[in-house]
Structure formats: C-alpha cells, structure tokens
Amino acid sequence: MSNNAEQFASDNYSGICPEALEYMLQANLGSAPAYGNDEWTQKAADYFRELFEIDCEVFFTFNGTAANSLSLAALCQSYHSVICHETAHIETDECGAPEFASNGSKLLLAPGENGKLTAQSIESIVTKRTDIHFPKPKVISITQSTELGTVYTIEELWQIKEIAQKYQLKVHMDGARFANAVAAMNKSPAEITWKSGVDVLCFCGTKNGMALGEAIIFFNRKLAEDFDYRCKQAGQLASKMRFISAPWLGLLETGAWLKNARHANQCAEYLENQLLQIDGVEIMFPREANAVFVKLPEQVIQNLKDKHWQFYTFIGVGGVRFMCSWNTTKARMDELIKDVQEAIA
Numbered sequence: 608m609s610n611n612a613e614q615f616a617s618d619n620y621s622g623i624c625p626e627a628l629e630y631m632l633q634a635n636l637g638s639a640p641a642y643g644n645d646e647w648t649q650k651a652a653d654y655f656r657e658l659f660e661i662d663c664e665v666f667f668t669f670n671g672t673a674a675n676s677l678s679l680a681a682l683c684q685s686y687h688s689v690i691c692h693e694t695a696h697i698e699t700d701e702c703g704a705p706e707f708a709s710n711g712s713k714l715l716l717a718p719g720e721n722g723k724l725t726a727q728s729i730e731s732i733v734t735k736r737t738d739i740h741f742p743k744p745k746v747i748s749i750t751q752s753t754e755l756g757t758v759y760t761i762e763e764l765w766q767i768k769e770i771a772q773k774y775q776l777k778v779h780m781d782g783a784r785f786a787n788a789v790a791a792m793n794k795s796p797a798e799i800t801w802k803s804g805v806d807v808l809c810f811c812g813t814k815n816g817m818a819l820g821e822a823i824i825f826f827n828r829k830l831a832e833d834f835d836y837r838c839k840q841a842g843q844l845a846s847k848m849r850f851i852s853a854p855w856l857g858l859l860e861t862g863a864w865l866k867n868a869r870h871a872n873q874c875a876e877y878l879e880n881q882l883l884q885i886d887g888v889e890i891m892f893p894r895e896a897n898a899v900f901v902k903l904p905e906q907v908i909q910n911l912k913d914k915h916w917q918f919y920t921f922i923g924v925g926g927v928r929f930m931c932s933w934n935t936t937k938a939r940m941d942e943l944i945k946d947v948q949e950a951i952a
C-alpha cells in the first residue's frame with residue numbers, strides 16, 4: 608500500500624472518523640429495509656429537523672456533485688440561469704453536472720472579493736439583461752464556507768436574501784464545508800441557512816468525517832416535490848441507504864460533526880500562524896475556516912512536491928491550498944512547516 612501519511616491536499620483525503628465508523632458498524636448488525644425505509648435514515652432525517660429547528664425535507668446522495676446538481680435542477684427550469692461566483696465548485700469542478708442535471712440551466716459567473724458573491728454583483732447580473740433571448744436568472748448559489756476558505760457573514764447572507772426576495776430568486780447553498788462555517792461563525796445552523804433566506808442546503812458528510820454521503824436539506828418543502836424521483840433517475844437512491852444515514856447519525860448524535868470542524872479550523876489557524884512567521888510566504892485570502900491559501904515561490908512548490916507533499920495549486924501561479932481535516936495532527940503540520948522553512952531558506 609502507498610504511504611498513507613496525512614496530506615494537506617484536501618479533507619477528501621481523510622479517512623472515516625470513529626463516530627461515523629461506530630454507527631456504520633452498528634447499522635451493519637443484521638438486515639434492514641432498503642432504499643431509505645430503514646430506521647437509521649428516519650432517525651438521521653429527524654435529527655436534521657431538530658438541528659435546523661424546522662420541518663425540513665431531507666435526502667441523501669453519494670457525493671456533493673450529485674447533491675449540488677440535483678438540488679439546483681429542482682430549483683429551476685432549463686431556460687433559467689444560476690448565478691454563482693467565478694470560483695464556485697459547481698462551475699470549476701463538477702464537469703457540467705449542474706447544467707446537465709437541469710437540462711441546460713446556464714451558470715452565470717460573478718466576480719467577488721475572497722470568493723464571495725455580493726448583493727451588488729448579483730443585482731448587476733440580474734439587471735444586465737431581461738430580454739427573452741437571455742436565460743432568466745432564477746437561483747443564487749453560494750458556497751459556505753467558500754472555495755477560498757472564507758465565510759459569508761450573517762450580514763452578507765441577509766443582503767443576499769434581500770436581493771433574492773427583490774428578484775424572486777431561490778437560494779442554494781453548497782455546504783461542502785458547512786460544518787466548518789458553523790464552527791467559524793458560532794451561529795446556529797438555522798441562523799446561517801433558512802433564517803438567512805437559504806432554500807436548500809447541500810450538507811457534506813464526506814469532508815466532515817464520513818466515507819461518503821451528503822444530505823440535501825430543503826427548508827422549503829414545496830421545492831422538494833418529487834425530488835426522490837429525481838434522485839432515483841440520477842442513480843442517487845442508495846439501496847443500502849443506512850450506510851449513509853447511520854454514519855450521519857453518528858456525526859450528529861455525538862456532536863462529532865461540529866467537533867471535527869472545530870478541530871480542522873483550529874489546525875488551519877495554527878498552520879496559518881506558523882506559515883506567517885516564514886519570510887517569503889504570503890497568505891492569499893483571510894483564513895476563516897479549514898483552508899490556508901498561500902503564495903509560494905515556484906521552486907519552493909517543486910521542492911515540497913519532491914518531498915511528496917500533495918496540495919492543490921488551482922488558485923493561480925504560485926497559489927497553494929493547504930486543507931486541514933478532522934484528523935489533522937500538530938506533528939504533521941510541524942513537518943510541513945519545517946519543509947517549507949527549509950525550502951525557502
């Protein structure tokens with residue numbers, strides 16, 4: 608087997624946290640009804656309704672791309688468009704799945720500082736064209752925490768809510784790192800979702816300590832009509848759904864979902880502080896969740912790769928993302944910091 612030392616490439620690299628694994632093993636005792644008709648799925652869905660303080664509709668998919676693309680398809684018709692940030696994952700890394708699942712809804716890209724849409728950038732797109740030849744804006748998609756490791760504040764979410772209401776737009780939240788945003792903001796899940804105008808949240812379990820599995824949470828039940836059929840048709844209805852919902856229940860009932868996110872955020876804060884002490888390292892965006900984006904000289908990047916460090920460099924020349932996870936250790940961070948120091952020296 609290859610070297611399984613922890614990497615800072617992505618929280619997708621991490622294994623399953625103990626709580627998720629324990630509940631998975633419990634669910635493995637004996638047989639259970641298939642296709643979501645099991646007690647684990649019912650309990651997990653009920654727990655989400657308790658956590659978000661609302662009678663929301665909950666669905667489970669295998670991954671985030673499916674969650675995003677299917678939920679967006681539920682919010683708009685093929686002749687509509689979805690406004691998202693130019694660095695949004697639904698634009699950069701889902702291979703056109705949102706457009707495919709919606710039969711053609713166009714993504715309209717907006718700039719914005721630190722990876723965030725603003726009410727102004729949204730309004731300028733909505734008002735730019737209103738003629739029949741242009742796909743009518745219908746959905747705003749925001750990522751919380753963002754692809755650049757930043758977090759929408761409550762004030763920013765409310766400004767976006769006001770624009771959405773002004774122009775009758777729905778709001779989708781890509782919550783690949785939603786737990787990290789909750790941990791960073793110290794606000795309730797309800798406050799940073801439906802109370803701030805979010806209609807549907809794709810809450811990622813994969814990056815939060817599960818093997819796989821996302822929860823799609825419709826705060827507006829009307830929008831979930833027949834969504835189960837959409838999931839089935841897309842191959843996202845798990846026959847042994849208990850092996851997605853039980854680990855979710857493990858994260859929720861034990862509080863590990865928030866504990867894991869807090870740990871990842873705290874590790875990123877430590878990593879950022881240590882990197883800031885190295886001459887030649889430039890922090891690219893405010894570190895507000897579990898990712899640290901730094902600018903490094905090209906030969907330093909190559910030196911780190913030669914030492915078998917793995918990381919994403921999708922953010923321009925010299926841009927590097929270090930992502931912390933539920934199982935990140937100080938020892939491993941110190942190894943990375945030492946190698947960066949030696950490479951720069």
Ligand SMILES: Cc1ncc(COP(=O)(O)O)c(C=O)c1O
Nearest residue numbers: 670671672673696750754781783
């Ligand atoms: C911001 C964001 N959204 C969505 C996804 C999609 O998740 P998946 O790779 O499981 O399709 C990812 C993947 O890591 C992501 O980083």
Ligand SMILES: C[C@H](O)[C@H](N)C(=O)O
Nearest residue numbers: 616617618619696700
């Ligand atoms: C960028 C890559 O697609 C993955 N979503 C990640 O964040 O690691």
